[in-house]
Amino acid sequence: MLALAHLSKTYADGTRALADVNLEVRAGEIVALIGGSGCGKTTLMRLVAGLDRPSAGAIRVDGEAVEGPHPAVGVVFQEPRLLPWLDIADNVGFGLLDRPAPERRARVAAALERVGLAEHARRRPRDLSGGQQQRVAIARAFVTRPRVLLLDEPFSALDALTRASLHEGLLALWGQDRPTIVLVTHDVGEAVALADRAVVMRPKPGRVDDEVPLRLARPRDRASPAFEAASRRVMAALDRSLTPDESRPAREPQGAALWW
Amino acid sequence: MTATDTLAPSPAPARTALRVPAAALGLALPVVMALAWEGAVRMGIAEGRLMPPPSRIGAMLLDLARSGDLVLHGGATLGRVAAGFALGAVAGIGFGALSGASPPARRLLDPTLQALRAIPSIAWVPLFILWLGIFEASKVALIAVGVFFPVYLGVVGAILGVDRKLVEVGRVFRLNRSQLARRILLPAVLPDTVTALRSGLGLGFMFVVAAEFMGASEGLGYLLVDGQQMGKPDQILAAIIAFALLGKAADTLLVAATAPLLRWQDTARERL
Numbered sequence: 001m002l003a004l005a006h007l008s009k010t011y012a013d014g015t016r017a018l019a020d021v022n023l024e025v026r027a028g029e030i031v032a033l034i035g036g037s038g039c040g041k042t043t044l045m046r047l048v049a050g051l052d053r054p055s056a057g058a059i060r061v062d063g064e065a066v067e068g069p070h071p072a073v074g075v076v077f078q079e080p081r082l083l084p085w086l087d088i089a090d091n092v093g094f095g096l097l098d099r100p101a102p103e104r105r106a107r108v109a110a111a112l113e114r115v116g117l118a119e120h121a122r123r124r125p126r127d128l129s130g131g132q133q134q135r136v137a138i139a140r141a142f143v144t145r146p147r148v149l150l151l152d153e154p155f156s157a158l159d160a161l162t163r164a165s166l167h168e169g170l171l172a173l174w175g176q177d178r179p180t181i182v183l184v185t186h187d188v189g190e191a192v193a194l195a196d197r198a199v200v201m202r203p204k205p206g207r208v209d210d211e212v213p214l215r216l217a218r219p220r221d222r223a224s225p226a227f228e229a230a231s232r233r234v235m236a237a238l239d240r241s242l243t244p245d246e247s248r249p250a251r252e253p254q255g256a257a258l259w260w
Numbered sequence: 261m262t263a264t265d266t267l268a269p270s271p272a273p274a275r276t277a278l279r280v281p282a283a284a285l286g287l288a289l290p291v292v293m294a295l296a297w298e299g300a301v302r303m304g305i306a307e308g309r310l311m312p313p314p315s316r317i318g319a320m321l322l323d324l325a326r327s328g329d330l331v332l333h334g335g336a337t338l339g340r341v342a343a344g345f346a347l348g349a350v351a352g353i354g355f356g357a358l359s360g361a362s363p364p365a366r367r368l369l370d371p372t373l374q375a376l377r378a379i380p381s382i383a384w385v386p387l388f389i390l391w392l393g394i395f396e397a398s399k400v401a402l403i404a405v406g407v408f409f410p411v412y413l414g415v416v417g418a419i420l421g422v423d424r425k426l427v428e429v430g431r432v433f434r435l436n437r438s439q440l441a442r443r444i445l446l447p448a449v450l451p452d453t454v455t456a457l458r459s460g461l462g463l464g465f466m467f468v469v470a471a472e473f474m475g476a477s478e479g480l481g482y483l484l485v486d487g488q489q490m491g492k493p494d495q496i497l498a499a500i501i502a503f504a505l506l507g508k509a510a511d512t513l514l515v516a517a518t519a520p521l522l523r524w525q526d527t528a529r530e531r532l
Contacts, residue, residue: 051428068434075432081425085447085524094443095433124524144433 001027002048002148002180007057009043009206016205017043021057023199023208027147028178032191032198032214034234036242040206041184042078045152048182049075061148074146074179076154080133082125088112088136089121095144111139114176115169131162135169142173148180155190167193171218188238192230193220200234202241209241312494320494321501329483334502336479337468340396341510344403345464349457352408356415356456360449361441366416373412381406382470389474399471406467407460414456418449451525454518461514465507480506 007021018040025031033041046052048059050069059066061073074095082091093108112118115135117128125133134154141149151170155163171194174181185191191198195214202209212234216226294314301308308316324330355373359366384405385398392398422445430444472481480499487495 049432051431069432071434077425077428079425081429083426083429083444083447094429097443126524 001025001060001062002182003058003060004044004048005058005060007044007047007059008055009040009047009052010055018047018054019205019207021206021208025148025180025182027062027180029197030174030181030183030195032195033182033184033201034186034188034191034198034238035201035206035209036203036238037186038206039201039203039241041186041201042152043206044201045075045150045182045184048148049073049150071144072147074141074144074149076134076137076141076149076151078153078156080125080130080137082133082136082140084125087122087124088117088128091125091136092139092143094140107143111143114142114173115139129162131158131166134158134166138166138170138173142177142179145177146179148182149174151181151183153184153186156186163190164193168219170194188231188234189222191234192216192227193222198234198237200237200241210237212237310493312497316494317497317501320492320498324483324495324498324502330502333478333480333483333499334506336476337472337481337503338506338510340399340403340471340479341461341464341468343396343400344467345407345461347400348404348407348464349411349460351404352411352456352460353415353453355408356412357419359412360416360419361445370416373409377409377413381409381467385470385474394475399468399474399476402471403464403467406463410463411453411456411460414459415449415453418452418456419445421452422448450518450521454514454522457518458511458514461510462507465503465510469503 002023002025004021004023007018007023008016009018010016021040021044023031033044035041043052047054048066050066050073053067061070064070064072066073082088083094086094089108089112092111093104096104096107099107109118109121112121115138117132117135117139120128120132125136128136134157138151138154155166158166167190181194183191183194192214198212198214199208200210200212201207212230214230214234216230220227297306297308297311298313298315300306301313312320321330324333355369359369359373381402384402388398388401392401426444426448427440430440435443468479469481469484472479473485476482480502483499483502484496487493487499
């Protein structure tokens with residue numbers, strides 16, 4: 001389980017990127033963090049990844065405090081961030097270099113097979129399309145079998161078709177070891193297609209504004225009425241999060257649950 | 261042949277037909293000028309005493325090659341450049357790596373090195389001669405100084421310019437400092453380091469001429485001075501051509517030697 005308690009981040013210039021964020025993500029749950037730009041989604045991800053230190057509060061993975069990059073936490077960035085001098089197989093195996101070579105080779109081959117890039121193992125990142133590169137990045141994160149996987153708008157630079165196929169690929173990978181996934185996104189359709197719960201964030205300072213449970217059976221049909229209803233609920237919560245505090249009427253405590 | 265083959269436009273032959281002259285175009289100007297000068301001298305339009313025609317320069321090169329002088333002088337020059345380049349490059353990479361990797365070292369070293377860089381390297385000559393004598397040591401030292409600064413600057417710049425995003429990938433996978441240096445920083449700085457070495461090598465050839473002007477009994481620079489004092493412009497031009505060929509050959513060798521390390525680069529670098 002991933003638990004964030006009273007997490008705050010104030011940058012040196014005084015910007016309050018996050019203020020008192022509390023969030024618990026069950027083991028194996030997929031949570032979509034959604035919100036307008038500047039609401040601290042990426043800051044939150046960087047804190048959980050251990051790349052930045054919080055100003056206050058604590059992050060725990062299965063009770064262990066995260067105080068720097070943690071072996072149980074994997075990250076997929078917005079850009080593929082592959083190492084251009086390594087071939088695809090070596091990029092995928094980058095996090096496994098402390099393992100014996102046969103095990104490494106087997107796990108890399110299995111991961112490449114799962115993302116459908118086995119025949120590209122010996123090619124360089126530059127020879128692959130953007131979608132293929134992002135698949136390599138996802139395989140690189142999955143191959144270390146993290147308990148928590150963070151994805152920071154990993155599909156935002158891709159076209160809609162590629163994105164949809166990567167969504168399926170991601171769910172297939174998730175189905176194997178069922179890691180906890182935190183997916184940062186600004187795409188409502190993506191959140192509804194993938195997540196068990198959408199956490200809507202609100203900017204200035206970044207904080208959790210609302211939560212929308214997404215209890216749709218998988219595989220999810222984007223054209224189904226339930227999918228559209230869920231999208232509308234997330235969209236409405238997102239709209240509310242973008243209206244300034246002052247102009248917003250006080251919301252009844254269970255607004256999210258009652259919004260249909 | 262399939263239907264698509266016949267339907268497809270065939271621009272390939274047209275393009276290669278254009279490309280061959282394009283490559284030859286660069287040769288056209290010097291060749292035409294050389295032929296024109298040769299013709300002018302042959303027909304008595306020009307005298308050609310101070311600017312000998314290509315045939316005389318070629319004959320002089322051939323003479324020098326036959327007598328073994330070309331190998332002697334070229335070898336002497338090449339030896340000095342090699343020694344000076346090796347010293348300057350090793351020092352430049354060493355100090356550059358230190359300055360680039362450690363901010364305290366950078367704050368300590370960089371101001372001094374930048375101040376030394378502001379001194380025109382030739383200005384060191386009298387001091388080097390006083391300290392190291394008039395023979396090889398002072399020449400090699402001058403070349404080493406000339407090579408040092410571009411290599412130092414290039415390496416520092418390369419290290420400071422490493423993509424923070426790739427460094428973060430290393431951090432996410434919890435690499436320690438030496439792993440980070442070996443697996444991310446080193447490969448990432450190699451291309452710029454090679455570029456820095458290439459400009460260092462070019463400066464090495466520049467400074468070897470200066471060094472050999474200061475008094476040498478062998479070397480291509482000596483051939484230049486000798487040609488001036490003896491009034492032999494064909495020898496000067498032959499030495500200049502030998503310099504150009506040696507410099508280009510050394511650069512090509514450096515590029516070829518480092519190419520396997522940089523094959524991953526997604527750039528048009530090899531065309532430069």
